[in-house]
Amino acid sequence: MNPIKGLLKKDYRISRFLFLTWIGAMLVMLSFGIGMSAYTNQPAGTLTVIVLLGLSLAVFAPVMMLSMLVTEGKNQLWLYSPRSSYSLLLSKFAIILIYQLITQVLLTIYTAFSMYWFGKAVYEQLSIGLFLELAIFVNIGLVLLGIFLTCWITFYWTIYHALKRYPKIRNFRWLVIIFIFFGYNLLETLVLRIDAISTFIFKYNLDLLPLTSLNYEDESWNVLIDIVEIPIIPFFYFVILSLFLFYIASKLLAKKVEV
Template structure:
């Protein structure tokens, strides 16, 4: 049954994926032609970074395309598969599209670096290929994209659950925004509590970075201090987003009506 859902969702997005990949290639070749014409090949990299960073929204967009395909009549809810399977299928297929696109972008970045490095258009330490940085970039983009994808699923389910209340229909978008802002603000507040900060600092792993860095999305923050990365925030973030996904599935089963 789950295989059938995956196959259907793949067929629903296949054409969009092909068009997107062709667009990526077209943008790259235009950028490369422009850079070669200017005699400054490094000019291709802003375009590559634009394509890279677009991936953060590519996954939620792919997911929304799949959800939109179900909105006419919502027949998908008349299914032997529950909400978890239905939404997981959408998430996995959207993730597949995201990964295919990310791999293509990686290939284009590698080709560009292979050309740019020997010609001195780009400086890297010891003139080496920045593989480690590339992996980190891929991981960061994947994390960010998954964050927005899971939130997208949850907020989509809340939005459609509100269908049953005609009086709320006109303010649904406002409610969705309010829920997102409230949860983010509450998370940020909780993270400021000294006891929580102490607890987070109690379990770290050394990843060899000597500098202190911090990054995050919304209310979530992760930090590396003197090469130590805090593990609790990562684990809690994963658990929180899994709970968000399950909440979306529960809403789909119990509250979303046609």
């Protein structure tokens, strides 16, 4: 068997139960949203389900990665694997990305159904062109956010278990992780307070059209759409940071982290 295919199949086997459970929970929520909207005769009620599931998909990838790392860590397979640490982690990222795309396509189809077949009058501002623009942006954003958070989770997990080799701090590893978390956020906050840096970061923006609010009028709900600006510079920073976190995690895993 091709080594890459073998890695992918292995990661699929150890993660499919959680993925199928997640899909099952999504289907229950989607059905609940349509049922409640039909019962109350308020099609915009599905928007609550869409938003909640969208927020859950932002953490789907890191949760899945943590589950896979914990599961595989129990059998210590990578201690004896001839594959590089990069390939071991990239295989997991690939499987998670496939899962993420499947769940996002499911939610996008549900959203289109809710807006155009179930409650078109409620979303009267939303043309097909705007919907496609919004769907593309949100889906790309969720994928990128998922990858970014997954890199952080992988980094924290490898740091935590790498510290196990040092008996004096073995029982205080969580404090190290907490220190890194708050230390990074504090440093980022202080840097953003520097006027020159803050001005540069928010100098270039991209206009987008997201769903922003619900308006209740004449005993019915309407969805309002507005333009917001998204800074572009942070995108490149987060890409570089994600690559750095992945690099450090891979290097630590290459040292045969024992968990």
